Amino acid sequence: MDAAAVVTVLAVVLIILALVVFLVGVILELRKITAGLDVVIGAVGEILRKTEPVNEVVHAINADLGAGTELLEGLLLKKAGPEDGPGLVESVFPGGGTAMLEREGRSGPVKNIDVVYTRGAVQLVRLGRESPLGAGGEAGPALRDAEYSSTAARSLYSNPTGPEAGARSRPGSPTIGSGAPAVFGSVTGGADEPPTGPTVDLDAGDAADATVDQPPAAKPGAKDEVETKDIGLGSRPGDEQAAE
Amino acid sequence: MLGWIGAIVLLVVVVPVVVVLLKGVLDAARRVSAAVEQVEAAAKAASADLDAVELLGTTRTQVNQTVGVVANYGGSLDTILDDA
Numbered sequence: 001m002d003a004a005a006v007v008t009v010l011a012v013v014l015i016i017l018a019l020v021v022f023l024v025g026v027i028l029e030l031r032k033i034t035a036g037l038d039v040v041i042g043a044v045g046e047i048l049r050k051t052e053p054v055n056e057v058v059h060a061i062n063a064d065l066g067a068g069t070e071l072l073e074g075l076l077l078k079k080a081g082p083e084d085g086p087g088l089v090e091s092v093f094p095g096g097g098t099a100m101l102e103r104e105g106r107s108g109p110v111k112n113i114d115v116v117y118t119r120g121a122v123q124l125v126r127l128g129r130e131s132p133l134g135a136g137g138e139a140g141p142a143l144r145d146a147e148y149s150s151t152a153a154r155s156l157y158s159n160p161t162g163p164e165a166g167a168r169s170r171p172g173s174p175t176i177g178s179g180a181p182a183v184f185g186s187v188t189g190g191a192d193e194p195p196t197g198p199t200v201d202l203d204a205g206d207a208a209d210a211t212v213d214q215p216p217a218a219k220p221g222a223k224d225e226v227e228t229k230d231i232g233l234g235s236r237p238g239d240e241q242a243a244e
Numbered sequence: 245m246l247g248w249i250g251a252i253v254l255l256v257v258v259v260p261v262v263v264v265l266l267k268g269v270l271d272a273a274r275r276v277s278a279a280v281e282q283v284e285a286a287a288k289a290a291s292a293d294l295d296a297v298e299l300l301g302t303t304r305t306q307v308n309q310t311v312g313v314v315a316n317y318g319g320s321l322d323t324i325l326d327d328a
Contacts (some may be wrong), residue, residue: 022266093248
């Protein structure tokens with residue numbers, strides 16, 4: 001065999017060996033890629049499954065929140081007015097007042113509400129709440145106690161004529177009638193002691209003020225008779241004659 | 245003589261060109277493989293990050309209830325507060 005032919009055959013063999021080595025390497029890499037893509041496709045499918053209800057749920061949440069926002073904005077406009085309402089929103093959420101105006105189809109500057117909304121404080125005071133707005137910082141204990149809200153409220157709202165903390169809120173109802181422990185105008189001592197009771201100047205005031213309820217006339221056959229007591233207003237000249 | 249020239253060209257030119265081209269394909273395949281491995285890790289992490297999406301249903305329910313409470317509260321405020 002010619003030497004040139006041998007060299008040619010050798011070159012062809014080298015080419016074939018190179019093809020085999022590199023192509024086998026490519027095949028192995030492609031297999032790894034296929035396996036990796038299988039895993040990726042599974043994870044992507046899981047992502048698709050998890051994100052499938054997101055649009056519907058987010059739209060529903062947005063609709064609910066939008067309804068709530070419209071409700072509160074409408075209430076705010078009704079209670080605070082078209083000028084103060086956006087101003088109040090702006091004072092809490094910078095930029096929110098302008099957006100509220102735009103939603104209402106209006107434009108222009110938003111009213112500047114200071115730290116204390118006077119109208120709101122007046123409303124609270126009218127409702128019996130001594131408004132703590134602007135009275136102090138937010139630090140410290142809560143103003144209202146969830147468990148003992150009554151005690152907390154009494155500590156907040158002073159009432160000089162009211163009962164002290166821990167005392168009964170109202171005195172007990174008096175016992176009235178014949179079984180009462182103390183009867184107004186009753187005779188406390190012996191028979192010689194004059195009955196107690198107020199003295200009424202009949203000449204100075206209306207005589208009707210001193211009129212004492214008289215027991216109703218006993219009806220024939222009545223079972224019960226009302227027991228009455230003399231309250232000791234005394235008598236005036238002519239009463240006996242009138243009684244006769 | 246012509247046979248020698250052909251053999252030398254085959255050995256010196258064709259074989260290296262074939263080797264370079266095949267090596268380029270193999271390197272590209274290896275880079276794709278590495279990228280696929282990174283994508284695989286990212287897809288797994290993204291899927292894990294989306295586990296909380298299932299709680300959106302609870303969020304929707306609670307938002308609905310909250311808006312209902314706010315509506316009731318607004319009705320009470322409408323009653324006790326004066327209009328502007």
